[in-house]
Amino acid sequence: xxxxxxxxxxxxxxxxxxxxxxxxxxxxxxxxxxxxxxxxxxxxxxxxxxxxxxxxxxxxxxxxxxxxxxxxxxxxxxxxxxxxxxxxxxxxxxxxxxxxxxxxxxxxxxxxxxxxxxxxxxxxxxxxxxxxxxxxxxxxxxxxxxxxxxxxxxxxxxxxxxxxxxxxxxxxxxxxxxxxxxxxxxxxxxxxxxxxxxxxxxxxxxxxxxxxxxxxxxxxxxxxxxxxxxxxxxxxxxxxxxxxxxxxxxxxxxxxxxxxxxxxxxxxxxxxxxxxxxxxxxxxxxxxxxxxxxxxxxxxxxxxxxxxxxxxxxxxxxxxxxxxxxxxxxxxxxxxxxxxxxxxxxxxxxxxxxxxxxxxxxxx
Amino acid sequence: xxxxxxxxxxxxxxxxxxxxxxxxxxxxxxxxxxxxxxxxxxxxxxxxxxxxxxxxxxxxxxxxxxxxxxxxxxxxxxxxxxxxxxxxxxxxxxxxxxxxxxxxxxxxxxxxxxxxxxxxxxxxxxxxxxxxxxxxxxxxxxxxxxxxxxxxxxxxxxxxxxxxxxxxxxxxxxxxxxxxxxxxxxxxxxxxxxxxxxxxxxxxxxxxxxxxxxxxxxxxxxxxxxxxxxxxxxxxxxxxxxxxxxxxxx
Numbered sequence: 042x043x044x045x046x047x048x049x050x051x052x053x054x055x056x057x058x059x060x061x062x063x064x065x066x067x068x069x070x071x072x073x074x075x076x077x078x079x080x081x082x083x084x085x086x087x088x089x090x091x092x093x094x095x096x097x098x099x100x101x102x103x104x105x106x107x108x109x110x111x112x113x114x115x116x117x118x119x120x121x122x123x124x125x126x127x128x129x130x131x132x133x134x135x136x137x138x139x140x141x142x143x144x145x146x147x148x149x150x151x152x153x154x155x156x157x158x159x160x161x162x163x164x165x166x167x168x169x170x171x172x173x174x175x176x177x178x179x180x181x182x183x184x185x186x187x188x189x190x191x192x193x194x195x196x197x198x199x200x201x202x203x204x205x206x207x208x209x210x211x212x213x214x215x216x217x218x219x220x221x222x223x224x225x226x227x228x229x230x231x232x233x234x235x236x237x238x239x240x241x242x243x244x245x246x247x248x249x250x251x252x253x254x255x256x257x258x259x260x261x262x263x264x265x266x267x268x269x270x271x272x273x274x275x276x277x278x279x280x281x282x283x284x285x286x287x288x289x290x291x292x293x294x295x296x297x298x299x300x301x302x303x304x305x306x307x308x309x310x311x312x313x314x315x316x317x318x319x320x321x322x323x324x325x326x327x328x329x330x331x332x333x334x335x336x337x338x339x340x341x342x343x344x345x346x347x348x349x350x351x352x353x354x355x356x357x358x359x360x361x362x363x364x365x366x367x368x369x370x371x372x373x374x375x376x377x378x379x380x381x382x383x384x385x386x387x388x389x390x391x392x393x394x395x396x397x398x399x400x401x402x403x404x405x
Numbered sequence: 406x407x408x409x410x411x412x413x414x415x416x417x418x419x420x421x422x423x424x425x426x427x428x429x430x431x432x433x434x435x436x437x438x439x440x441x442x443x444x445x446x447x448x449x450x451x452x453x454x455x456x457x458x459x460x461x462x463x464x465x466x467x468x469x470x471x472x473x474x475x476x477x478x479x480x481x482x483x484x485x486x487x488x489x490x491x492x493x494x495x496x497x498x499x500x501x502x503x504x505x506x507x508x509x510x511x512x513x514x515x516x517x518x519x520x521x522x523x524x525x526x527x528x529x530x531x532x533x534x535x536x537x538x539x540x541x542x543x544x545x546x547x548x549x550x551x552x553x554x555x556x557x558x559x560x561x562x563x564x565x566x567x568x569x570x571x572x573x574x575x576x577x578x579x580x581x582x583x584x585x586x587x588x589x590x591x592x593x594x595x596x597x598x599x600x601x602x603x604x605x606x607x608x609x610x611x612x613x614x615x616x617x618x619x620x621x622x623x624x625x626x627x628x629x630x631x632x633x634x635x636x637x638x639x640x641x642x643x644x645x646x647x648x649x650x651x652x653x654x655x
Contacts, residue, residue, distance in 0.1 A: 300464055301501035305515040305567060306491035308483075315514055319505050 092375065106366040113372040117364050124354050128194015137178040137185065138197050144171060145204070153391060155398070168208065190268040194349035196380070198268075202275055202340040202350070207333050209276035214283025215322075219313060221288055232284070239281035244342055247274045252346035271343055279336045286328040290321030323399050330392035334385045341381075351377055414473070415440045415571050415602040416461055421470035423456060430456050431467070432626040440570075443603045445613040448623035449649060454606045457623070458573045461604065462486075462493040475570055491519055494564030498576040500556040502548035502563070508535065509544040512563045519567065527566075534562040538592050554585030558592050565596075572596065574605040610653060614638060622646045 054062060064074045095112030097105055099119075106114035118125070127135050148167040151157050179201070181187030193201070220232030239247070251274035252267055259265055294317050302312035322329070344353035355373035358364060416438040423431040430453045438444055446454045459465040460472055463479050463486040472479045474489050503511050512531035516522045522530070535541045538558040540551075548556055557577055564572060574593065578586045590612050597603055597616045607613065613620055613634060620637040622630045622645075630643045638654075641647050 295499075295501075297497060297499050297501035298503065301495075301497060301503070303464060304462055304490060304493075304495040304497075305563070306487050306519045307515060308487055311518050315518065316503050320503075323505065 103364050103366050103369075106364075106368060110367060112368065113375065114364075114366050114368045115372065117358060117366075117369050117372055118376050121354070121358050124195055124349075124358075125351065126196045128198060128349050128354060129192040130188055130194070130197070131186075131192065134186065134188055137188075141175045141178050142197075142200075144174065145200075172208075190266060193268070195354045196351055198343070198348055199340050199350045201268075202272060202343055203337045205272045206275040206279050206336045206340070210279035210283045210332070210336065211329070213276065213280035215287050215318065217280060217284035218287035218291055221284065222291060236281045236284050239278050240285070242278075244275075244278055244339055245345060247278050248342055248346050250274075267346070268348070271346060271348070275336070275340070275343075279332065279339075282332055282335075283329070286325050286332055287321065289328065290323075290325030291317065293324045294320045326392060326396055326399070330388055334388055337385055337388070338381060351380060413439055415442070415475060416604070417471070417473040418457075418460075419471045421457075421460065421467050421472065423453075423460065423465065423467045423469075430626050431460070434470070434626075434628055436621065436628065436631075438602065438604065440602055441600045442618045443597050443616050444605070444619050444621060445617040446604065446606045446621045446623060447608065447610075447613065447649075448629075451625075452623040453626040454621075454623045455575050458495075458575060458604050458606055461571070461573060462490050462495055464495075491567060492569050493571045493573060494567060494569035495573045496557070496560050496564055496575065496577045498579050500548070500553070500560045500580070502556055502560055504548050507545050507547055508540070508551070508559050511548065511559060512566045515563070516566050531562070531566050534565045535559070537565070537595070538562045539588075552585060553581045554588045557581065557585075557589045561589075561592055561596070571602045571604070574603065574607065576606050576608070578607065578609055608653065610638075622649065624649070 065071045091111060092113050095109055096115055097109040097112060098115050099105065100116050101120070102116070103114075105116045123132075123135075127138055130138060148163060148171060151163045152160060152167070157163075177183050177185065179188070179193070179197075180190075217232050217236055220228045221236065223229045223232070248271055251270040255265060255270050298316055298320065299312065302316040307316065341350060341352040344350050344356065347353075349357060355377050359370040359373055414437050416436070418434060418436045421431050421434040422429070434453075434457060436444075436457075446457065448454050456465055460467050460479075461474060463481075466481055467479075475492055477485065477489055479486060479489055502508075503514070506514065509528065509531055512535065513524065513527040516527040516530055517524060520527075532541055532544065535544055538561055540555055540558055540562075543551055543555060543559070548559065551559065561577075577593070578589050581589060586609070590609060593603075593605070593612065594616055605612070605617075615634075617634050619631055620634055621628055622632075622637070622641075622643070624645050630637070630641065630646045632641070637646070638650065641650055
């Protein structure tokens with residue numbers, strides 16, 4: 042046995058050499074680099090100037106912002122922060138929303154932290170106890186004064202719609218995907234019809250129908266909660282997309298896996314549950330999260346049927362004469378974009394970490 | 406299960422016909438396998454040998470004829486088929502281990518969920534069979550971390566944990582590198598010595614010679630010849646058998 046030889050260490054390039062290799066390796070690359078630098082300079086510098094350097098940071102009302110003609114109007118966001126988070130939820134009851142946020146945050150953090158134990162139990166609690174608790178806390182009942190849905194708004198309604206959609210669409214989508222691949226013609230036919238119906242209709246149309254047309258079909262005296270019908274519409278809509286993503290995963294699992302499970306005497310449901318779905322969902326995890334992110338952003342469409350979600354609250358602020366400044370609208374939208382970006386990017390990062398972890402377990 | 410006591414036959418196939426779309430893949434096949442017999446099925450590729458053994462555990466559905474396994478007939482009825490499958494172990498060419506489960510979990514899944522065995526018992530049973538195929542030390546690894554030969558031995562152990570009465574092998578060594586074929590064949594020989602009823606589709610003529618009680622030669626969906634190895638290799642009757650042996654034994 043010879044001495045163990047390590048691979049020779051790669052010489053790290055100096056900054057000049059690095060630039061020469063990566064930015065100016067050819068004439069074409071050099072031109073691209075220069076153009077890119079100019080573009081970045083032209084956009085980032087004015088933006089930073091507008092959002093930070095020249096922005097109004099404190100004060101009350103539009104007078105605080107008017108002197109800063111070329112800067113963001115942050116007092117608007119600060120003053121409206123209550124509405125942005127809670128909508129018009131009664132001031133005295135806002136602690137209930139905070140409790141729901143807190144429970145959700147603790148639950149999610151628990152599920153995401155690799156070191157914490159009893160993930161299964163926490164998951165079950167989050168899927169059973171939490172929704173009930175959240176419902177009671179937000180809507181009222183059991184001694185809590187009711188808060189009508191019309192007063193909900195802002196981030197809370199955005200999260201309610203998104204979380205409900207996400208939690209409902211994955212299991213529904215899995216069932217639809219299984220149905221679409223079923224050997225039973227009726228089940229398969231109904232699944233395909235359902236999936237293609239929802240995929241063929243724009244979400245806005247679905248939301249309009251849920252909000253305005255559904256009540257027309259209700260028997261006299263019976264009203265349907267507008268938020269509930271919107272939630273159902275979003276869940277069904279996104280489950281159709283989820284079904285197609287999951288179907289892709291199911292098809293990517295080898296035929297041998299189905300046969301091996303069958304040969305062991307595992308019936309259909311056990312084969313799916315223990316053998317096929319764990320592999321299929323792992324394969325389509327990036328697309329599942331992609332769908333979740335899409336759904337998160339689509340929630341802003343509920344502002345069109347009269348809910349003051351994040352987008353709706355910002356827009357109503359823009360129309361407020363007390364805040365009429367040249368920069369109010371822009372400030373609101375930039376803030377809105379930033380909030381959505383933080384939420385969606387977190388989901389994306391978590392998904393990537395999860396993928397890496399699952400691959401590690403597999404050692405493939 | 407009363408039916409099993411009545412018959413000495415592990416597998417009884419009569420007048421089996423099967424088509425893939427319009428392709429007639431099994432033509433009027435009849436084969437009876439008594440308990441504890443070791444049958445090797447060979448023949449050129451596309452002769453229907455894999456399809457034949459896949460009909461025995463219902464992975465392929467037949468159109469005509471009868472397949473009776475341990476006294477229970479495969480009728481295409483789902484619950485019935487599952488009961489048969491629990492008594493018939495199968496080893497595939499591509500191993501088909503579950504990549505997301507450890508070796509041990511691969512072996513405990515079916516005992517736990519089909520036989521309803523408590524986890525501790527299922528694990529003890531799995532370890533017993535992993536010892537029998539000589540890889541208990543790999544129990545906590547994932548299939549992807551094992552060599553092909555090791556994976557195939559795990560697949561054998563996984564099938565055995567269901568304590569089947571019959572074992573089917575579908576070209577178990579065809580996907581292996583040459584140096585790993587031996588370890589798998591040795592495991593199969595050891596299994597044969599325990600008195601397990603075995604139906605083996607293989608091109609390993611050495612294995613056929615030493616282990617098989619009878620060799621079934623198939624061509625173009627038909628059973629051409631059935632003979633004990635001594636006769637089969639030295640004195641084949643059918644011209645097609647002779648031609649096949651001429652190609653395979655050089």
